Amino acid sequence: MAKRKTSTKTPLNSSENKPNIFAFFKSRQAQTILGTFLILFSAFLCIAFISFFFNWQEDQSALTELANKTVRSKNLLGKIGASLSNFFIYKGFGIAAFIIAFQIFLTGSYILVKKKLAAIIISWNWGLIAMLWISISLGFVHDNYAILSGIVGFEINEYLHAFIGNTGLVILLTFLLITYLVVRYKVTFDKHIENLKIKREERKAQALIENETLTEEKIIEKTPVKASEETATISLKTDKKEKSDVELSLENLQPTISKHSEVTTKKEEITLNVEKKSGPVLKTEVAKEEEKGIEEGTEMDVEIDVAIGRDEEHSTENLANQLVKDFGEFDPTLELGNFKFPTFNLLKQYNESISIDPEELEANKDRIVETLKNYKIGIAEIKATVGPTITLYEIVPEAGIRISKIKNLEDDIALSLSALGIRIIAPIPGKGTIGIEVPNKKSTIVSMHSVISSKKFQESTMELPIALGKTISNETFVVDLAKMPHLLMAGATGQGKSVGLNAVLTSLLYKKHPAEVKFILVDPKKVELTLFNKIERHYLAKLPDVEDAIITDTTKVVHTLNSLCIEMDNRYDLLKAAMVRNIKEYNVKFKQRKLNPNDGHQFLPYIVLVIDEFADLIMTAGKEVETPIARLAQLARAIGIHLIVATQRPSVNVITGIIKANFPARIAFRVTSKIDSRTILDAGGADQLIGRGDLLYTAGNEIKRIQCAFVDTPEVEKITDFIGSQKAYAEAYQLPEYVDDESGTSLDIDISDRDKLFKDAAEIIVTAQQGSASLLQRKLKLGYNRAGRLIDQLEAAGIVGGFEGSKARQVLVPDFIALEQLLENEKNQ
């Protein structure tokens, strides 16, 4: 029973299995197998075809005896390869038979990537047509080589030749080729004709744009004829862009086009797609244009976009460029265009050839060697470099000797050498040697003349170059004050500090035009810097309504420092408005006329604040000077304010931590104790200097020993006379006004006690209708305290409302007339 049941079910199962076999052929597995087979078969054919071209004559006998095992074929793929090739090439289409291999490959790939059957059929159609055409053409060109055209090509060619002759055949083949290209690849002549037209129009438009100037643009906007020309140009460009989009899309879609007649409809669809793409972005504009009755919305939208972009570019760039073209770059030195820099002959020349007695050298060497030997330090090598005031003996100790041992023996070695000013550098940074600096018996003066006239200084491109003196190897030492960015100088009395300051100032006078740098000189001793009074209207900066440009009074120093802080804030505002990071970039932009002077922009000179005898100031004014100095030192570098602070007493209560932290560049002349040396340099050594301009310089890392250039008072006098006798500015550079807290009174309500800028402030506040202290700070160039006090007075006068936290105060006076009335009424009361 059971058996029967099974047997009855079998036919049913077999009928169900049938569609399953078909299903297998339809499955992806079968498709993958078929696709792979076709691709490999195409490769097989290709190899066979290529091989056939080389061996077809020898293989003829093999082809006739296919079944005979002993007859071998020379074809790489044997007899099968040879006979397939013979069939497709010789008896078929010649060289064009490769298209068959290619079509098989394409079919295999299409199956693998699941392309539709229709696509495969279309591809075969085009392939076979191309194969036929090539075969006939080759038959025509090489009628002697049947292998190239195959028998099919050869025969058809012969047949056609008999009917239409050679010329007819050429015409027919050309026509067929063009038809093929036109139908298959949509090659039309109008595209080329259009391209030619567009190119010509573009050239015209380009010429038009190039000729446009700023003024012409304005005319274009006003004149409808020219405006339409511009529109025409842009629409032409747009047309071209749209076309290329369509072409691209068509190419991409080509394989799916099955009939020639579909081409036109497809093209329409694609054009629509392009419009849809740009649609959402420009939707509102489309609506606007449609309202105006313009049919082709997209084209107009793009036009508007392009026009806006171009206008913006021209208005900003061209204005600055045009100004530079018309007037050249802004020249800050123009006002004193005839200013002459001081000449070299104002500086005294000394005999500067370094001469050292060889005996002295030898004796020093012997003593060094001997002294070190006493401490059991062997020397492998010794080398001497003779400088203007000292000679450096470089020692390479014997292997195994610890450097710290030599360092510890510094005092003993100095004693043995019985000379002042021995400094031991163990090891010399960057070298593996130990340096012992020994003063020369006869020192040479380094003249200011020699350092100023040196190539290094004259050709320097630094912002604020300072020729400080000469190094131990007799090279001119030039540093940039702008990079330091602030300098601390210390040294006991009579060691060359004032000469050092003069050297710094002289360097700047020789290199910088009065328009480029301004000095603020603070000299509590009242004698050192007085000579510079003569160049007040050229190089000095001072507070308004102050008699002397050189500041000697402590209260004035406090005012000046606070005023500098205001100047610093104002400069930062200018830099911010100009969107630059530092004074250098700002001035470059200003010179290129990219900043409008009507917006408050002006060329900014560097400001160098020199304070001699800083200790005196700290003793008398304390925190009052320390706070603004620290603030300036912290922030002023970017806006071109640089400080040079000199002191006799480098003790910790003068050079406080906060000052020290902000003055990375330091110069130490000879000091009296090691502690002082440590305070100024964070290292010993300054106590070992020999004085008379012998100094140690550090910019935060390595310490360098320099012989300061010597500039005497008569020389400085000559220089200041030379400059002072020339045409000057009307007055010294004006610093912003500063009124300190104490000068205001608490009785602000009293009209007579009001700030003298009260009326100006009231007018500014009423005009702007905004009661803020920062507005006054900006407009009147005031400090925060004074602006705040003015606001209080305005409040007391009933011009602005009460304090409202972070919000600006309310302005209670609506206009100028009301303000005038209010102030008049006050007076009458």
Ligand SMILES: Nc1ncnc2c1ncn2[C@@H]1O[C@H](COP(=O)(O)OP(=O)(O)OP(=O)(O)O)[C@@H](O)[C@H]1O
């Ligand atoms: N670079 C130098 N080369 C040669 N001699 C120098 C040099 N610098 C200073 N001297 C000598 O040292 C003397 C004192 O120098 P300077 O007046 O600069 O000292 P100072 O440190 O300013 O003293 P004080 O603090 O008392 O004013 C000068 O008169 C000069 O003779």
